[in-house]
Amino acid sequence: MNIIHNVKEQLVAALKRAATAAxxxxxxxxxxxxxxxxxxxxxxxxxxxxxxxxxxxxxxxxKPPRRIAEALLQYLELPxxxxxxxxxxxxxxxxxxxxxxxxxxxxxxxxxxxxxxGCSNMGKGEKVQVEFVSAxxxxxxxxxxxxxxxxxxxxxxxxxxxxxxxxREFYINDAGNQIENFAxxxxxxxxxxxxxxxxxxxxxxxxxxxxxxxNRFIEQVGDKYLNADPSLRREMLVxxxxxxxLAGIRQALEDFGVYFDVWFSEQSLHDSGAVAQTIADLQRAxxxxxxxxxxxxxxxxxxxxxxxxxxxxxxxxxxxxxxIAYHRNKFERGFKRIINxxxxxxxxxxxxxxxxxxxxxLEVDRLEIVLMQLVRLFQGGEILRMSKRTGQYVxxxxxxxxxxxxxxxxxxxxxxxxSHLDFDLDLAxxxxxxxxxxxxxxxxxxxxxxLRLAADxxxxxxxxATVNLELLREPPEQELAKKIAEFPEVVAGAxxxxxxxxxxxxxxxxxxxxxxxYTECRVLADEPDLRAARLLLVxxxxxxxxxxxxxxxxxxxxxx
RNA sequence: GCGCCUGUAGCUCAGCCGGACAGAGCAGCGGCCUUCUAAGCCGCGGGCCGCAGGUUCGAAUCCUGCCAGGCGCGCCA
Numbered sequence: 001m002n003i004i005h006n007v008k009e010q011l012v013a014a015l016k017r018a019a020t021a022a023x024x025x026x027x028x029x030x031x032x033x034x035x036x037x038x039x040x041x042x043x044x045x046x047x048x049x050x051x052x053x054x055x056x057x058x059x060x061x062x063k064p065p066r067r068i069a070e071a072l073l074q075y076l077e078l079p080x081x082x083x084x085x086x087x088x089x090x091x092x093x094x095x096x097x098x099x100x101x102x103x104x105x106x107x108x109x110x111x112x113x114x115x116x117x118g119c120s121n122m123g124k125g126e127k128v129q130v131e132f133v134s135a136x137x138x139x140x141x142x143x144x145x146x147x148x149x150x151x152x153x154x155x156x157x158x159x160x161x162x163x164x165x166x167x168r169e170f171y172i173n174d175a176g177n178q179i180e181n182f183a184x185x186x187x188x189x190x191x192x193x194x195x196x197x198x199x200x201x202x203x204x205x206x207x208x209x210x211x212x213x214x215n216r217f218i219e220q221v222g223d224k225y226l227n228a229d230p231s232l233r234r235e236m237l238v239x240x241x242x243x244x245x246l247a248g249i250r251q252a253l254e255d256f257g258v259y260f261d262v263w264f265s266e267q268s269l270h271d272s273g274a275v276a277q278t279i280a281d282l283q284r285a286x287x288x289x290x291x292x293x294x295x296x297x298x299x300x301x302x303x304x305x306x307x308x309x310x311x312x313x314x315x316x317x318x319x320x321x322x323x324i325a326y327h328r329n330k331f332e333r334g335f336k337r338i339i340n341x342x343x344x345x346x347x348x349x350x351x352x353x354x355x356x357x358x359x360x361x362l363e364v365d366r367l368e369i370v371l372m373q374l375v376r377l378f379q380g381g382e383i384l385r386m387s388k389r390t391g392q393y394v395x396x397x398x399x400x401x402x403x404x405x406x407x408x409x410x411x412x413x414x415x416x417x418x419s420h421l422d423f424d425l426d427l428a429x430x431x432x433x434x435x436x437x438x439x440x441x442x443x444x445x446x447x448x449x450x451l452r453l454a455a456d457x458x459x460x461x462x463x464x465a466t467v468n469l470e471l472l473r474e475p476p477e478q479e480l481a482k483k484i485a486e487f488p489e490v491v492a493g494a495x496x497x498x499x500x501x502x503x504x505x506x507x508x509x510x511x512x513x514x515x516x517x518y519t520e521c522r523v524l525a526d527e528p529d530l531r532a533a534r535l536l537l538v539x540x541x542x543x544x545x546x547x548x549x550x551x552x553x554x555x556x557x558x559x560x
Numbered sequence: 561g562c563g564c565c566u567g568u569a570g571c572u573c574a575g576c577c578g579g580a581c582a583g584a585g586c587a588g589c590g591g592c593c594u595u596c597u598a599a600g601c602c603g604c605g606g607g608c609c610g611c612a613g614g615u616u617c618g619a620a621u622c623c624u625g626c627c628a629g630g631c632g633c634g635c636c637a
Contacts, residue, residue: 035577043580052579058617065617090580091618136637177636203636294635305562305633312635319637347564348632373565374631414585415573420566420630427572427586434599436585442599450596505574508584519592519601560599 002120002488003106008049010079011096012038015053018076027071030060040486047087047095048482054092065092104472106485108464110540118491118547123164127334130156132341133253134171137245138182138205141252141396143375143423144343149396150412150553151372152341153258154500157551159339162495167335169262171326174242175270176319181205183234186241189214190233194223213241252396256405257553269325275317278325278360279310287359302355323349324356331362338367339498341417347371370498372417378424394425403428403435406554410437413552414504436508440549441557443511443518447542448558450523454535459524461539462532471533476517481537483513484544491551500552507548514541 015038022028036053054069061068069088078086084099110117132152135145153168160166173179185205191198193214200206217240225233246263253259269275279295282288287298293313297320300307310321330338342350350371354364377394399408402425411428414436415421454461472478487506494502523534546556 037577041580042575042583046580050580055579055617093580173637181636292635296635309635314635316635318635323637344565344631346632346637349637350564371565376630418565419573422572424572434586438599439585442597446597446600448597453596501574505584512584515600516602518596522596524596560597 003103004485004489007079007082007098007102008038011049011051011083014077014079015051015072015094018072018074019053019057021075022071025075027074028057028061028063028068030057032060034060041093041095044479046089046093047097049096049098050089050093051096052093054088054094058092068092069094100478101469101472103478103482103485104469107469107481107536107540108467110484110543111464111536114543115547117543118487118551119161119163120488120492121163122492122495123159123162125163125165126336127167128159128164128337128339129167129169129330129333129335130159130339130341131169131171131330132156133258134173135249136178137172137174137242137249138178139207139209139245141249143377143394143396143399146256146396146399146408147372147375147412147421148341148343149253149256149258150409151370151417151500153553154409154413154503154551155339155341155370155498157553158491158495158498158500158503161491161551164337164495167262168260169264170260172246172263172265172267173319174265175267175322176316179238182241183238185210186214186237187230187234190217190225190237193218194226196226210241213244216244217241252400255400256396257409264326266322266326269322269329270317274329275322275325278328279317279321282310282324282356282359285359285361287356297356297359299352299355302351302358304352304355308352308356320349320352320356323353324360327353327357327367328360328362331357331366336366340367340369342369342371344371344373368498370417373420375421375423378422379426406441407435407437409553410440410504411435413500416499416501436504437554438560440507440511440545441554442560443514444542444545444549444556445558445560446518447514447538447545450538451542454524457524459531459535462536464536467533467536468529469533469536471530472537474517474521476513476520477534477537480510480513480517480541483510484540487544487548503548503552507545507552510541510545510548514545 015036016033019028019030019033023030034056036051036056038049038051041047041050054065054072057068058065066088069092072094073086073088076086078084078096082098082102083096085097087095087097089095113119130152132155133141133145133149135141141149156166156168181201181204185200188198188200188204189210193211214237217237220240221236225236250260250263279288282297283295287301288310289296289298294309295311296307297310298307308320309318311317327338350369354367357364357367403411407428412421451461472481483506487510490502490506494500517537521534523531523538525531525534549556
């Protein structure tokens with residue numbers, strides 16, 4: 001059920017036939033039909049669709065584009081019913097106008113589909129995994145993680161709507177050097193709390209949160225590990241702290257409306273031998289050598305600038321080695337598309353990882369990495385530096401408290417991932433009421449208000465099949481219906497490109513057209529048939545608004 | 561030095577698989593509430609699309625070179 005998609009396909013086919021017919025008649029000479037587009041023109045006065053076919057043909061045909069367009073029109077059979085007229089404009093575009101009531105057909109179907117309006121079977125049920133956030137479990141979530149959470153969750157939602165079977169995964173970096181540091185820092189705090197002099201490593205974790213964590217640890221076990229074997233002491237501290245930190249992360253994400261299907265432990269890859277196995281397989285493939293007591297991956301064989309260490313001279317595998325094993329594991333789990341949402345500071349890692357996966361004989365094209373640029377925080381005109389070690393950062397929890405979940409999520413998803421994001425805290429606090437998300441939510445609340453009033457007055461909701469759509473003759477009514485009809489195309493486009501910000505654009509445009517309609521047309525009119533038709537339009541708008549907000553992880557309030 | 565990202569209205573950003581006069585929000589100015597929520601609607605002002613070349617019938621969009629900002633180039637993760 002996608003009337004726009006259907007009519008576009010018909011038009012494209014008709015255009016191809018027209019070009020072929022003109023060639024056979026000897027009017028247009030060309031060897032191969034070039035790629036052309038059929039798109040919605042920016043200026044709505046130009047019609048509903050426009051094609052540049054005559055323009056792109058000009059290179060081969062060697063005639064003025066407008067002349068070519070004339071020839072095409074001569075042989076073009078317009079799909080009917082649907083397309084009302086075609087005309088040549090500008091340098092040689094062909095503009096098409098649909099019959100005014102064409103888009104109104106979509107309305108009954110929207111009501112029938114309800115929550116699933118906008119969904120498609122594009123993904124054909126293929127398994128896709130989206131891994132995102134994957135924050136270090138040694139602290140709290142910061143603004144960069146928040147952006148990743150909003151973005152990753154929206155992408156996962158959109159893919160699910162487009163017919164993929166989606167798994168959301170959080171990779172827990174619970175191994176390696178940082179955990180060592182974490183352990184030493186915890187140990188120092190533990191000893192300090194028990195009155196023993198101890199120092200946190202220079203590059204350790206100095207945040208106040210560890211003091212509190214250690215205090216809770218002491219409430220449970222007291223000074224039991226004061227004189228214990230240091231490695232046991234650290235192990236107990238780490239396992240306690242990680243559990244607590246992860247629970248906090250999970251809670252913060254849930255408060256942000258983000259849930260994961262799988263929490264995948266890096267340590268489990270070491271424990272299961274997967275890391276060792278991966279290194280051995282790379283070795284067998286001939287891409288590993290030893291130098292200075294370490295094992296190196298021959299990344300230069302894949303065009304990289306330099307080789308990478310897999311196993312350090314102290315015998316411990318690197319994060320890189322574990323990440324290769326992790327991604328191999330993803331392939332083994334059968335995902336057709338493997339999508340990672342990474343901060344731009346990891347971009348150097350992308351091609352290295354892909355090289356290693358190629359060395360293992362895996363189809364690297366199945367791995368898609370969305371790099372998002374980092375978030376810079378401003379306060380009082382100054383940059384706030386974020387650092388786990390110094391404990392100075394604004395957390396996701398604070399963000400949600402300050403600006404609200406809906407506003408924060410909308411804001412993060414509104415920007416394309418490539419854009420650097422300067423987040424002005426003062427602005428976010430003061431302007432939260434002017435956030436564009438309210439514009440969209442307000443449209444939804446207004447609709448609910450109309451429906452409440454209708455119920456109060458004992459007005460029945462229309463039966464879609466019996467509504468006379470012909471009564472919707474006003475331009476705002478038809479434009480709103482057209483925008484509603486576009487929704488499935490927009491979702492599919494966002495899924496293809498992994499660009500959720502297309503949906504915030506769409507949501508804004510839809511809300512705008514509704515507000516105009518609301519101002520111009522009275523829904524609860526006296527005339528029952530017109531009222532029923534407008535109620536149908538309003539109900540379809542509500543469904544579409546709700547569905548698009550849902551995909552973005554933003555609530556659709558009934559009152560504001 | 562090398563690599564990736566960004567540079568569009570006062571501010572924050574769309575548009576960038578080339579196309580028809582460059583768009584939106586916020587901020588500014590002026591109108592609109594006796595009937596469904598004014599968190600709204602209508603109108604106005606505001607832009608050498610970082611700079612310079614090139615390709616093209618046509619460039620914000622593609623190519624090259626500069627300039628500016630961010631990030632990366634660890635036996636860190």
